[in-house]
Amino acid sequence: MNVTLRQLRVFEAVGRLKSYTRAAEELYLSQPGVSMQIKQLESNLGIALFEQLGKKIFLTEAGHELYQASRIVDNQLDETEQILEDLKGVRRGRLMIAVASTANYFAPRLLAVFSARHEAVTVNLDVTNREGLISHLEANDSDMVIMGLPPQKLELEAEAFMENPLVVIAPPDHALAGKKAITIQRLQEETFIMREPGSGTRIAMERFFAEKRAQLTTAMEMSSNEAIKQAVQAGLGLGIVSLHTLELELEMQRLVVLDVESFPILRHWYIVQRKGKRLSPVARAFKDFVLEESGKILQYPLLRT
Amino acid sequence: MNVTLRQLRVFEAVGRLKSYTRAAEELYLSQPGVSMQIKQLESNLGIALFEQLGKKIFLTEAGHELYQASRIVDNQLDETEQILEDLKGVRRGRLMIAVASTANYFAPRLLAVFSARHEAVTVNLDVTNREGLISHLEANDSDMVIMGLPPQKLELEAEAFMENPLVVIAPPDHALAGKKAITIQRLQEETFIMREPGSGTRIAMERFFAEKRAQLTTAMEMSSNEAIKQAVQAGLGLGIVSLHTLELELEMQRLVVLDVESFPILRHWYIVQRKGKRLSPVARAFKDFVLEESGKILQYPLLRT
DNA sequence: TGAAACGATAAGTAAATACTTATGGTTATA
DNA sequence: TATAACCATAAGTATTTACTTATCGTTTCA
Numbered sequence: 001m002n003v004t005l006r007q008l009r010v011f012e013a014v015g016r017l018k019s020y021t022r023a024a025e026e027l028y029l030s031q032p033g034v035s036m037q038i039k040q041l042e043s044n045l046g047i048a049l050f051e052q053l054g055k056k057i058f059l060t061e062a063g064h065e066l067y068q069a070s071r072i073v074d075n076q077l078d079e080t081e082q083i084l085e086d087l088k089g090v091r092r093g094r095l096m097i098a099v100a101s102t103a104n105y106f107a108p109r110l111l112a113v114f115s116a117r118h119e120a121v122t123v124n125l126d127v128t129n130r131e132g133l134i135s136h137l138e139a140n141d142s143d144m145v146i147m148g149l150p151p152q153k154l155e156l157e158a159e160a161f162m163e164n165p166l167v168v169i170a171p172p173d174h175a176l177a178g179k180k181a182i183t184i185q186r187l188q189e190e191t192f193i194m195r196e197p198g199s200g201t202r203i204a205m206e207r208f209f210a211e212k213r214a215q216l217t218t219a220m221e222m223s224s225n226e227a228i229k230q231a232v233q234a235g236l237g238l239g240i241v242s243l244h245t246l247e248l249e250l251e252m253q254r255l256v257v258l259d260v261e262s263f264p265i266l267r268h269w270y271i272v273q274r275k276g277k278r279l280s281p282v283a284r285a286f287k288d289f290v291l292e293e294s295g296k297i298l299q300y301p302l303l304r305t
Numbered sequence: 306m307n308v309t310l311r312q313l314r315v316f317e318a319v320g321r322l323k324s325y326t327r328a329a330e331e332l333y334l335s336q337p338g339v340s341m342q343i344k345q346l347e348s349n350l351g352i353a354l355f356e357q358l359g360k361k362i363f364l365t366e367a368g369h370e371l372y373q374a375s376r377i378v379d380n381q382l383d384e385t386e387q388i389l390e391d392l393k394g395v396r397r398g399r400l401m402i403a404v405a406s407t408a409n410y411f412a413p414r415l416l417a418v419f420s421a422r423h424e425a426v427t428v429n430l431d432v433t434n435r436e437g438l439i440s441h442l443e444a445n446d447s448d449m450v451i452m453g454l455p456p457q458k459l460e461l462e463a464e465a466f467m468e469n470p471l472v473v474i475a476p477p478d479h480a481l482a483g484k485k486a487i488t489i490q491r492l493q494e495e496t497f498i499m500r501e502p503g504s505g506t507r508i509a510m511e512r513f514f515a516e517k518r519a520q521l522t523t524a525m526e527m528s529s530n531e532a533i534k535q536a537v538q539a540g541l542g543l544g545i546v547s548l549h550t551l552e553l554e555l556e557m558q559r560l561v562v563l564d565v566e567s568f569p570i571l572r573h574w575y576i577v578q579r580k581g582k583r584l585s586p587v588a589r590a591f592k593d594f595v596l597e598e599s600g601k602i603l604q605y606p607l608l609r610t
Numbered sequence: 611t612g613a614a615a616c617g618a619t620a621a622g623t624a625a626a627t628a629c630t631t632a633t634g635g636t637t638a639t640a
Numbered sequence: 641t642a643t644a645a646c647c648a649t650a651a652g653t654a655t656t657t658a659c660t661t662a663t664c665g666t667t668t669c670a
Contacts (some may be wrong), residue, residue: 003382005310006628020647033629035648040627047389051583053445055637055646061399061585062392069385073378077308080374084352087367094366140358278356280366311658325617338659340618345657360616360667 002044008070010037015067092120093282098136099146105244143283144273149200155275165243165264167257182260191219191237307349313375315342320372397425398587403441404451410549448588449578454505460580470548470569472562487565496524496542498533
């Protein structure tokens with residue numbers, strides 16, 4: 001179809017007003033200008049769109065069909081234009097975030113606040129493991145990723161926005177509970193429930209103990225923090241998890257944080273995205289929001305045990 | 306929106322193929338040609354549609370929106386083009402016919418046959434009185450009109466396509482039933498059930514008797530042929546109607562046609578349309594069909610009584 | 611590390627587009 | 641019947657469009 005949008009718009013006006021002259025006025029054109037557009041359109045389509053009987057013009061059947069079509073097309077484009085207009089601002093948009101599973105304990109709260117402020121923004125949150133996060137970054141199908149340990153391989157931009165203290169947890173009735181300044185030495189007498197190799201927490205932990213030249217006994221490996229906490233509660237051993245995951249358990253006194261020397265291991269949470277990625281206004285706004293306000297919103301439990 | 310269809314189509318190809326170069330190949334363009342169209346489009350919209358990360362390109366959210374829109378627009382136009390293509394031929398289309406109420410006894414049969422031959426054609430039949438037909442012609446909202454007596458006032462083209470004999474009817478037990486060569490003189494002794502003034506049949510009748518210098522006694526006026534036939538059957542008087550309306554009654558011997566001298570009054574059925582009206586292919590086909598084949602399809606009852 | 615793939619940019623151009631004014635021919639209308 | 645309203649046509653033109661080829665810079669991958 002060799003038709004131009006201009007032709008369709010002129011045609012729509014003529015069809016609506018049933019007059020070349022008035023359409024010309026509406027469009028700030030001369031009457032012959034309109035005549036020519038219509039003629040051109042008719043010749044492009046190879047079919048008559050108007051019928052003139054005396055002074056009045058009528059749409060032919062083909063004209064009626066095209067009239068409907070041009071209204072639909074016009075509306076579609078108007079609508080899209082509106083959407084794009086919104087997208088330029090923060091008003092509307094989709095925010096696609098992926099977070100490490102550990103971040104699941106606070107990320108939803110951040111998103112909830114952001115989402116409440118920007119009602120027309122659709123938020124999409126994927127909670128996944130480290131591997132999943134990396135593939136998100138590679139496929140570029142998230143606006144950004146929240147994780148504790150940005151991978152080195154990819155070219156990324158990572159900004160820390162919050163502390164992420166790793167602490168040693170034990171059941172409340174554990175021999176070490178309540179003890180002050182437990183040494184790392186002492187810890188080596190205990191057995192530990194660990195995250196799976198490759199997990200951010202696990203990597204950080206191993207790095208820490210390697211530095212301290214200590215070696216821990218691994219009782220079992222669990223692939224989620226939830227599982228570790230359950231196992232520790234059940235007395236199967238000690239655990240090391242992010243303090244952020246403990247809010248409830250500390251409050252309910254199901255678990256205690258041990259006061260071990262050099263602890264907590266201080267890590268950070270990072271907002272990560274591919275280098276050079278152009279953020280949408282919504283993504284930009286979310287990032288600013290996290291960098292500036294996450295501290296206020298997420299007050300994690302005090303370290304006092 | 307200052308967007309051109311060309312831009313949308315190029316954009317659609319790039320969005321679909323996720324590559325400027327391959328889109329260029331598909332469209333038989335150079336790669337810079339595509340680049341420029343997209344750039345133009347983006348600047349028209351004031352928003353980025355693609356994001357390039359390394360070698361790969363991705364649609365931005367705005368790009369996704371526009372992609373959907375351009376597919377819708379494209380489909381709409383394709384569909385319309387198909388419809389218009391059909392309309393050029395006889396395959397599809399709408400046929401709007403208005404017929405005089407008397408023609409209601411045969412017009413549906415014509416339309417049924419035509420409609421069976423052209424399945425994708427929507428047929429619209431309005432059965433109305435003379436006044437209604439004239440307003441159809443004035444408003445140009447029918448393709449053509451079938452009537453017995455084209456009005457003089459409007460500039461019309463009328464073509465006769467079939468005889469329309471007006472006959473005198475009586476109940477089977479009437480004194481004149483079966484009589485040969487009844488004189489018009491004799492008719493004046495009877496009373497008649499007439500159509501309302503202004504009806505085509507009434508006008509033709511009055512013209513006929515004025516010519517013969519005869520005057521009929523009007524018992525009552527009815528606004529439909531059906532009512533006249535009922536009244537005649539009930540013995541309220543004689544009637545004059547188009548032979549076409551009698552098929553059933555003659556066969557069931559509810560009514561008889563009298564053998565009156567100079568009868569039947571020979572009139573014709575006309576296909577009528579406004580002078581200069583351009584017929585759609587479907588309308589053209591219907592007109593030809595009626596002119597050529599109506600005789601074959603409509604064999605009305607013989608005059609023998 | 612070097613070649614290949616990809617998109618961006620620059621410069622140039624033939625063609626078309628989208629108008630304009632002027633004018634002519636019909637058709638209603640007062 | 642004159643006039644006003646309406647659309648068609650003709651001729652002319654500035655601008656824009658839609659390309660092209662040539663070239664460059666970056667990224668990926670063998």
